[in-house]
Amino acid sequence: MDAAEFRRRGKEMVDYMANYLANIEQRPVYPDVKPGYLRSLIPTEAPLEPENYEDVIKDVERVIMPGVTHWHSPYFYAYFPTASSYPAMLADMLCGAIGGMGFTWSTASEATLMSVLAARCKAIQQVQASNPGQSEAEILPKLVAYTSEQAHSSVERASLIGGVLMKKVPTDDNYAVGGGMFKKMLEEDKAAGLIPFYLCATLGTTPSCGFDHITELGPICNKENMWMHIDAAYAGSAFICPEFRPLLNGVEFADSFNFNPHKWLLTNFDCSTMWVKKRDDIIGVFKHSDQPFYLKHEHQDYNHSSLLQNWQIPHGRRFRSLKLWFVFRMYGIQGLQAHIRKQVALAKEFESLVRADKRFEICAEVIMGLVCFRLKGSNQLTELLLKRITESREIHLVPCHLSGRFVLRFAICARTTDSRHIQQAWRHITQLTFEILQEPNH
Amino acid sequence: MDAAEFRRRGKEMVDYMANYLANIEQRPVYPDVKPGYLRSLIPTEAPLEPENYEDVIKDVERVIMPGVTHWHSPYFYAYFPTASSYPAMLADMLCGAIGGMGFTWSTASEATLMSVLAARCKAIQQVQASNPGQSEAEILPKLVAYTSEQAHSSVERASLIGGVLMKKVPTDDNYAVGGGMFKKMLEEDKAAGLIPFYLCATLGTTPSCGFDHITELGPICNKENMWMHIDAAYAGSAFICPEFRPLLNGVEFADSFNFNPHKWLLTNFDCSTMWVKKRDDIIGVFKHSDQPFYLKHEHQDYNHSSLLQNWQIPHGRRFRSLKLWFVFRMYGIQGLQAHIRKQVALAKEFESLVRADKRFEICAEVIMGLVCFRLKGSNQLTELLLKRITESREIHLVPCHLSGRFVLRFAICARTTDSRHIQQAWRHITQLTFEILQEPNH
Numbered sequence: 001m002d003a004a005e006f007r008r009r010g011k012e013m014v015d016y017m018a019n020y021l022a023n024i025e026q027r028p029v030y031p032d033v034k035p036g037y038l039r040s041l042i043p044t045e046a047p048l049e050p051e052n053y054e055d056v057i058k059d060v061e062r063v064i065m066p067g068v069t070h071w072h073s074p075y076f077y078a079y080f081p082t083a084s085s086y087p088a089m090l091a092d093m094l095c096g097a098i099g100g101m102g103f104t105w106s107t108a109s110e111a112t113l114m115s116v117l118a119a120r121c122k123a124i125q126q127v128q129a130s131n132p133g134q135s136e137a138e139i140l141p142k143l144v145a146y147t148s149e150q151a152h153s154s155v156e157r158a159s160l161i162g163g164v165l166m167k168k169v170p171t172d173d174n175y176a177v178g179g180g181m182f183k184k185m186l187e188e189d190k191a192a193g194l195i196p197f198y199l200c201a202t203l204g205t206t207p208s209c210g211f212d213h214i215t216e217l218g219p220i221c222n223k224e225n226m227w228m229h230i231d232a233a234y235a236g237s238a239f240i241c242p243e244f245r246p247l248l249n250g251v252e253f254a255d256s257f258n259f260n261p262h263k264w265l266l267t268n269f270d271c272s273t274m275w276v277k278k279r280d281d282i283i284g285v286f287k288h289s290d291q292p293f294y295l296k297h298e299h300q301d302y303n304h305s306s307l308l309q310n311w312q313i314p315h316g317r318r319f320r321s322l323k324l325w326f327v328f329r330m331y332g333i334q335g336l337q338a339h340i341r342k343q344v345a346l347a348k349e350f351e352s353l354v355r356a357d358k359r360f361e362i363c364a365e366v367i368m369g370l371v372c373f374r375l376k377g378s379n380q381l382t383e384l385l386l387k388r389i390t391e392s393r394e395i396h397l398v399p400c401h402l403s404g405r406f407v408l409r410f411a412i413c414a415r416t417t418d419s420r421h422i423q424q425a426w427r428h429i430t431q432l433t434f435e436i437l438q439e440p441n442h
Numbered sequence: 443m444d445a446a447e448f449r450r451r452g453k454e455m456v457d458y459m460a461n462y463l464a465n466i467e468q469r470p471v472y473p474d475v476k477p478g479y480l481r482s483l484i485p486t487e488a489p490l491e492p493e494n495y496e497d498v499i500k501d502v503e504r505v506i507m508p509g510v511t512h513w514h515s516p517y518f519y520a521y522f523p524t525a526s527s528y529p530a531m532l533a534d535m536l537c538g539a540i541g542g543m544g545f546t547w548s549t550a551s552e553a554t555l556m557s558v559l560a561a562r563c564k565a566i567q568q569v570q571a572s573n574p575g576q577s578e579a580e581i582l583p584k585l586v587a588y589t590s591e592q593a594h595s596s597v598e599r600a601s602l603i604g605g606v607l608m609k610k611v612p613t614d615d616n617y618a619v620g621g622g623m624f625k626k627m628l629e630e631d632k633a634a635g636l637i638p639f640y641l642c643a644t645l646g647t648t649p650s651c652g653f654d655h656i657t658e659l660g661p662i663c664n665k666e667n668m669w670m671h672i673d674a675a676y677a678g679s680a681f682i683c684p685e686f687r688p689l690l691n692g693v694e695f696a697d698s699f700n701f702n703p704h705k706w707l708l709t710n711f712d713c714s715t716m717w718v719k720k721r722d723d724i725i726g727v728f729k730h731s732d733q734p735f736y737l738k739h740e741h742q743d744y745n746h747s748s749l750l751q752n753w754q755i756p757h758g759r760r761f762r763s764l765k766l767w768f769v770f771r772m773y774g775i776q777g778l779q780a781h782i783r784k785q786v787a788l789a790k791e792f793e794s795l796v797r798a799d800k801r802f803e804i805c806a807e808v809i810m811g812l813v814c815f816r817l818k819g820s821n822q823l824t825e826l827l828l829k830r831i832t833e834s835r836e837i838h839l840v841p842c843h844l845s846g847r848f849v850l851r852f853a854i855c856a857r858t859t860d861s862r863h864i865q866q867a868w869r870h871i872t873q874l875t876f877e878i879l880q881e882p883n884h
Contacts, residue, residue, distance in 0.1 A: 014535070021445065028835045076837070086772075088710040091769075095765070162605070262524060268531060
C-alpha cells in the first residue's frame, strides 16, 4: 500500500468508523459466539503473497465483528464505561503516524518481567516440593537469575521488581554469552548455596546485535531445571526469513520467547509478542488471586489458562492483534521478508562504506540491520564525532560501549530508508570527520 | 464534534498523516528544544469552553512537532527501528473506533503495582535506617499491605507480583473502609510483629462505587508512616465537577493517586494517569538500575527524576497525552463536566425507575453513574433474571456480590446513552421479570 492508496483507504476507514459508531445500536451488544469461533474463519498461516485490501476490510465484518463486545453501544451497561470521543480518535490517528516511542523503545520489558515472575513462582514450588519446611521468605534470597552483560536494562529492572538477585554473565569476542562461562558461574553459585533459577538469553543484543549461544545455554538450563527466556525483541522479526533461521537453533530449549513486531515487522507501536512453552507456568503467577465476581462469565471454564488477563501485568489490553492481521495480509510473508532483506542489505552497504575508509573500523559482525563502527584511535575522537553529528541534527545516532571502546551504532530504522539515504549519511559523517581531523589538536 | 465533523476532520487527518510521512525528510530528525520548552507554549490549565478544531490542529505544528524525534525519518539511525506501515495505521484507527477492552478494563493496575513497589522500597529503607543489621530478606516477610475487601482484583495482584502480604479490610454498610476497623487491624498486626507499610484506598469501588473514608484513613497512614495510594480509576473523572469534589477530601494525605481518563473522560483506551507526592519515591524502585549507555542523552542531567521510563514497568509508552490534549481542548472543562453530569443524571433516572417498582430494591447509594439493584427475594431469582438478560443479548450487564446478596450492576457507559435507552433497558428488564414471575415455580 503506497501513500496514495493510504489516503483513499484512510478516508474510507474514517467513514467506516463514523458509520460503525452511528449505527452501533443495530448490532447485538454482546457477541453470540463461542471461544475459538475464529479458528474456522481464518487460515492457519499468514498469506505468502499480499492480499487485496478489499478482502481484508470485508473480513472485518465477516470475521472480527461477530466476536466483538460493543463497549460503546448504548445497550452496554456492564463494568464501568470505557471512554471514546472523536477528538481522542483523531489524536490517536496522529499518534500512529508519528509512531515514536515515549522516551525509549521496549515493551519486551513486560514480557521479561512476566517470565521472571513465572520462573520465581515455579522455582519456589520446586524447592518446597523437595524441602517442605522451607518458607518463601527463606527461599527468595537464595534465588539467582542470569543475563548477559550486554542484555537490555529492562532485564535488570525485571529482577528488581521481582525482588531476586540477577548476575551478569561476561560475553565472548562476539559479545555473546557461551556455555563455558555460564556453567562456571553456575557451579560457583551453587557451591555458595545459591539456587540458579532463570536465564534471560538475548538474540540480537541492543549494543551490537550479538546472539547468545542458545544451543549451548539451553541444555544447561534444562539440565539445571532453570527457566530460559529468550529476548529477541529486535532480531526476532528476521526469523521469518529462512536464511536467518539457523540463529534460532536452540529455541526448543526455551521456556519463553519474545519479540517485538513493533520494532521490525511493520506494525506500529506498541505490539510485543510472547510465547511460553507451558501456559500454566505463566498463569501460575496469579493463581492465588481470586477471579472477582464481576469478571466471571459464561465461558470462564472453557479454558481457564486462555484468559489473557492472567498472562500480563495490566488487566486490559488494546486490540493489538488487529494491526498484525492487517499487516500480515497486506504485505504477505514475502512482503515482510523483502522488508527485512532490504534493510539488512542497506546495513551491508553502509558496512562496505565504512570498511573502505581506512580511518574507520567495524566493531562487531554485521548480521542484521545494525552497524557498529568507530574512528580508529582514542575514544575521545569518536566521542567528538558523535557530538558533531548530534549538533548538526542531520542524522540521529546513539553510541554504545564494546570492550571499553566508544562505538557508534548505525541502525537501519525507517521503513522508507533507501540507498541514497545511506550514501548521504556516510557523506555527512565523512565530511564531519574531515573537519575534525583538520583541526590543529588532531 | 459530531459524526459529520469527524468524517471531515478524519479525512483531513488522513491527509495530514500521509503528508507528514511523505515529507518527513524535510523535518530535522532530532528536535532542537530543551526539556520544558512546552511550558511556555501552552496554557497552564485546560480551557473552560471548547476550542475550535482549527486552533488545535494548527498547534500541532506550533507546539508538538518542534519537540518530536521523527523515528520514521530516513535520517534516524538510533536505537533499533520502530515499525510503521499504512495497514497497521488503518487497523489502529479501527481499533480506536471499536475502543473495547482486551478482556477487562483496567490499567490502573499498573499504577497500583508501581505504588506497591515504591512503598516496599521505601519501607525497607526506613526499617534498615533504624535497624542497620536487617537484610531485605528479613524485612520483606514482615511487611503487610492493606486494601478494602471491595477493592479491584488488580490490587491483590500487585501484592503477589511485589511478593508482599496483603490483607483485606472489611467494609461498613456503605461498602467503604472506615478508620475504626482499619486501626484495629493495624494494632493487631503490629502486636504480632508485622510492619504495616501500604494502604490502597478506593474512591469508587468496582462492585458498588463505594468511597473509602480517606479523611479517616489518611491521618492514620501518615501517623504510621504508611504509603496511602488512592485508586479512583472510575470515579476520578467526576472530580472535575465541583459538586463531587467533597468526595476527594483527604486526598492531601495520599502519597499517590490514580484515575483512568479512558474510563469516564472521553479519552479512548488506554490512558491512565497517576500522581505521586514525591517523585523520588517512585523512581527509587529502579534506582539500582544502571542507565545504559545507549539511553544516555544530552539532557539526562536536566532532571533525572523526570525520565518517565523510571516511573513505569515498560520502557516505552505511546504518545497518550496527545489524546488528552485534543479532548481537553475540543470539549473544554464545561463540556467534560456536562458529560459527567448527564451520565450521573441517567443513573438517577434508572434508580427512580427501579425504586418505583416494588418487586425490586436498590442495594447501594447511587452517587455516580452506577446503579446496584436486585429482585427482592432469593438470590436465585436475580441470578435467573441475569441469565435471561444475557441470553436475550439486548443489553449487557455484569453482577456483583454485596453482603452475600447477588446484585446487578447497571453502569452508564456509552457516550451516546440517552434517556430513551434507559427507558428501553428498563422495559426490557421488567418484561423479562414479568415472564419469570409468571412461571409456575415462582
